[in-house]
Amino acid sequence: MREQIRDLGGYLANYFIEQGMDVDLAHFLNMLINIAVVSVLWYVIHYITKKLVLTSFQNFTNKTKTTFDDYLVKSNFPRYVSNILPLLLLILTIPVVFEDYPKLLNIFEKLVDIYIIVLIVFICRSLLRTTTEYMKRHERYHDKPIESYTQVLMIVFWAIGFMFIFSEITGRSIVGFLFTLGAASAVILLIFKDTILGFVASIQVSVNDIVRIGDWITFSKYGADGFVTEINLATVRVQNWDNTYTTIPTYNLISDSFHNWRGMQESPGRRIKRSLNIKQNSIRFVNDEDIEKFEEFGLIAPYIKERQEEINTYNQKLGINKKHLINGRHQTNLGVFRQYALSYLKSHPKIHQEMTMMVRHLAPTTQGIPIEIYCFSADKRWEFYEAITADIFDHLIAAVPYFDLQLFESPSGDDIIKALKPLQLN
Incomplete structure (x- = not known):
């Protein structure tokens, strides 16, 4: 295809020159025509590829029993993948279209490289979302703070992506960029303090099994009293009994005291x-009339009889004066x-x-x-x-x-x- 575009461009440029047009203007018009041709080709290929990929993937998903591919569709994975073929078209044709304009060629090549980086990050994000939703359906993972780890990985992917984008724009190596970040680490730690604390807290929450999704917790400091519905990198979401929602910073689950009712739920x-x-x-003290009345209460009749016999035996053995109930042993109405x-x-x-x-x-x-x-x-x-x-x-x-x-x-x-x-x- 590159040769065909190059031949077409050469033919058009020669044609314009033969018609008496200035050489530079002829090449410029030739470039515009090539851009138009490539744009039409890119749109057609992108449209066809998108339709084919989405339709094929949907048919494949309908035939399989696993739900993993269903989540791939929901996270737009096929849509992102359908951009790969049109992207290859741009990679092949841009050097030909801007062959006579090195500066423009350099700019568009950088834009394409940035597009590739962003597309890779979006594909990784789609896979992460799919994996997260798929794991949530499993009994083993449904109460784990998977969202926290997903968000951390996304931050890592975006950080790597921005480093490559920065390298593409500035022409500096990634190593030099990392050295620059090292010098500004104090500022970075200050900016991402909550994120770092949330990440550390989410790991501790998961490893120590402090809170799970579905736990009933009471956190008076934040007015939370209900079930944990979501554990993220920065916050824990609680649905209260009145169906309102309370968000609690994840780090506070480690630093503050709260009440988890899971033990009661599992007991x-x-x-x-x-x-x-x-x-x-x-x-x-109770007297003989009270004893007779209590013996008519079915739940305690055996107890009253046995207990009174024990007390009478004790009092008789010691020769207790029964004139006053304070002497010896006697039952009380409270007892x-x-x-x-x-x-x-x-x-x-x-x-x-x-x-x-x-x-x-x-x-x-x-x-x-x-x-x-x-x-x-x-x-x-x-x-x-x-x-x-x-x-x-x-x-x-x-x-x-x-x-x-x-x-x-x-x-x-x-x-x-x-x-x-x-x-x-x-």
Whole structure:
């Protein structure tokens, strides 16, 4: 093709000269005509190649079972590849078209070289995007911060590309360019500080398995409370429970403290830890009438009988004076209630019976004595977990009066008015 264009150019130049045109003007017109011919050829070849490559690749993709080639199409890989043949046409024809104009030839050759560099970078970017999307579909990689590594590689590719472009434009070697960068390394580190910190953090996050995509995290500093949807080089994206999004700098996952709920998600149960505050002046020893009543409560009847027999044996052995309940050993209504609450948890079908379960007595406070329920829900889903927790405490709150106990509650306005009413009547 180069010979045909050269022959055509020579014929046209001679023709213009024979017609009495100035030699330089004849060669200039010849160059313009050659540019027009090459441009038409380039457009036609580019159009045909693009159609053929895209159609062929689409047909090939439809016939294969793998999804990798589908992602290649989405990332425009065939479109970039279709530019290779028209590019070869430019490489072959430019030296012929600008044969008599060395300066223009040098400029266009540099432009073509820059185009080649940019095209290679775009092809590499397309392959990286395809690989990233393909790996995300695999169970092994779907929760890994692959985006971070992809972005780092893209920065490397673009950096190399810019170095070659700089070398093409200035005519300086890449080694000299690197020496110049070395001298300006302090400025570069300052400019790319966040990127470098993000890259280091993303590696630490991945290696130490601190956060995965899909983890539920709570980061109070940034108001984040929800699932991690994306881990990038610079930021971590969290979808909150109200469907808003919060972005957190990746480096802050290393430098600051946050709450990751993955352990709960992977465990067989979700913890329930909540207290009931009992009024201290409602706690007392139980008498024989109370014992008879408690023995009618199915959940604790065996316990009451066994426990009372043990206490009676102890008191008889030591000859305890039973006139005053403070002498010897006696059950309390609060102790019986704690046992009832524990028995209720053990009988509850939605409480995990193989995990820690207890009803514990905490230190007294100004709001009464906290009786803490500590157990694990067998269903970890939020809405069901809350329903189970509510069901347990609904029952226990309703059961408190049966043990002659009272729950602590700060007085409201109505309580104060009721207390003052007798005084007003007097």
